[in-house]
Amino acid sequence: MTTAGARQPQAGAGQLLELIRTGQAGTRAELVRLSGFARSTVAQRIEALLRAGLIVSTGGADSTGGRPAETFAFNRTAGVLLGADIGGSHTRIAVTDLGGEVLAEDEADLDVADGPKRVLGWVRRRFTRLLRHVGREPADVHGLGVGVPGPVESGTGRLVSPPIMPDWDGVVVPGWFAGDYAAPVVVDRDVNIMALGELRAGGHDATDMVVVKVGIGLGCGLITGGRIYRGAQGAAGDLGHLHRGGDEPCRCGQTGCLEATAAGWAIRRRLNQHGYEVNTSADIVRLARSGDHRTVRLIRQAGRLIGESLADVVGLFNPAIIVVGGNLAGAREPLLAGIREVVYRRSQLLASRDLRIVPSTLGHRAGTIGAAMLVHDHLYDPHRVSTALA
Numbered sequence: 204m205t206t207a208g209a210r211q212p213q214a215g216a217g218q219l220l221e222l223i224r225t226g227q228a229g230t231r232a233e234l235v236r237l238s239g240f241a242r243s244t245v246a247q248r249i250e251a252l253l254r255a256g257l258i259v260s261t262g263g264a265d266s267t268g269g270r271p272a273e274t275f276a277f278n279r280t281a282g283v284l285l286g287a288d289i290g291g292s293h294t295r296i297a298v299t300d301l302g303g304e305v306l307a308e309d310e311a312d313l314d315v316a317d318g319p320k321r322v323l324g325w326v327r328r329r330f331t332r333l334l335r336h337v338g339r340e341p342a343d344v345h346g347l348g349v350g351v352p353g354p355v356e357s358g359t360g361r362l363v364s365p366p367i368m369p370d371w372d373g374v375v376v377p378g379w380f381a382g383d384y385a386a387p388v389v390v391d392r393d394v395n396i397m398a399l400g401e402l403r404a405g406g407h408d409a410t411d412m413v414v415v416k417v418g419i420g421l422g423c424g425l426i427t428g429g430r431i432y433r434g435a436q437g438a439a440g441d442l443g444h445l446h447r448g449g450d451e452p453c454r455c456g457q458t459g460c461l462e463a464t465a466a467g468w469a470i471r472r473r474l475n476q477h478g479y480e481v482n483t484s485a486d487i488v489r490l491a492r493s494g495d496h497r498t499v500r501l502i503r504q505a506g507r508l509i510g511e512s513l514a515d516v517v518g519l520f521n522p523a524i525i526v527v528g529g530n531l532a533g534a535r536e537p538l539l540a541g542i543r544e545v546v547y548r549r550s551q552l553l554a555s556r557d558l559r560i561v562p563s564t565l566g567h568r569a570g571t572i573g574a575a576m577l578v579h580d581h582l583y584d585p586h587r588v589s590t591a592l593a
Contacts (some may be wrong), residue, residue: 258278286573286574293484297575330383346388402426449464454468473501505541525546527561
């Protein structure tokens with residue numbers, strides 16, 4: 204029988220792993236100083252982390268004299284993570300190492316309205332193919348992160364009345380992968396995982412951010428104090444369905460939503476009415492980059508409309524930076540110029556004086572990297588690690 208006393212020596216191992224994997228500490232001396240633990244305690248926890256394969260010794264650090272101090276690093280190669288970014292009309296997947304570096308990726312134009320069997324079936328099959336490509340087995344998968352374009356019940360991964368996903372209501376996404384991998388599956392809104400990717404790997408140097416996804420649909424991820432803000436039920440950031448007036452019908456069944464006039468599907472509808480053959484955000488971007496005046500004008504106006512809602516967000520949330528991503532963000536200047544024009548004009552001086560509005564630095568990888576980071580955070584939560592080692 205294992206006693207509480209026998210488990211106690213591993214308490215705090217998760218905190219030490221957090222310091223090592225985030226690059227804050229690498230030697231015993233640094234771990235002692237930053238954790239406040241005694242040297243003997245740090246030595247015990249390091250041994251436990253080494254035995255579990257969570258860290259590796261990387262040799263001696265630079266020293267001014269005497270024997271170099273042993274350094275430790277997070278063991279990124281001990282397994283892999285799987286990430287899926289399921290959007291309204293496009294899905295991207297990736298295999299990453301345990302630190303979130305992309306090893307292989309794939310993508311396809313998939314309409315989420317086609318239902319979970321088609322979309323999640325494609326994701327499952329392509330995950331298997333990518334694992335073979337990188338020489339890994341299902342047993343090497345430590346976790347899966349999945350982003351979906353609809354409200355997700357926290358903790359269960361169950362979709363709840365998603366407005367543009369009629370056949371997905373009540374679908375528990377982790378259940379689709381239970382037979383493939385003996386690993387946790389963490390699910391969140393697609394724009395939240397994109398925001399997490401930009402926060403961790405985008406190089407923006409800010410912990411209070413708004414990340415806007417402009418594609419066929421519209422969404423907004425909120426980062427406060429370096430963490431995703433999801434709200435009471437996980438529905439925070441539903442930018443696309445804010446009411447902006449007018450009577451344009453929206454895909455959600457309401458009228459006057461921002462999406463109905465500024466999202467990619469609204470621009471596509473207008474271009475189709477004028478005889479353009481447009482199906483995806485990529486088609487719209489190609490037209491804009493070719494200099495088509497009608498497309499550029501529609502994108503610029505969409506940017507202004509999005510800017511109106513973002514000005515409200517700036518007033519309420521006061522972010523340091525707004526990152527604009529998603530497939531339609533590939534149009535760059537017309538969209539960004541429209542957003543900046545209205546946000547800077549309508550926001551209070553104090554809130555907008557140092558505000559930066561910039562394009563995504565990760566591009567299409569923001570979502571898949573964010574999905575990997577989502578499950579990474581779940582796996583290496585300090586309390587979870589300490590409990591597992593106990």
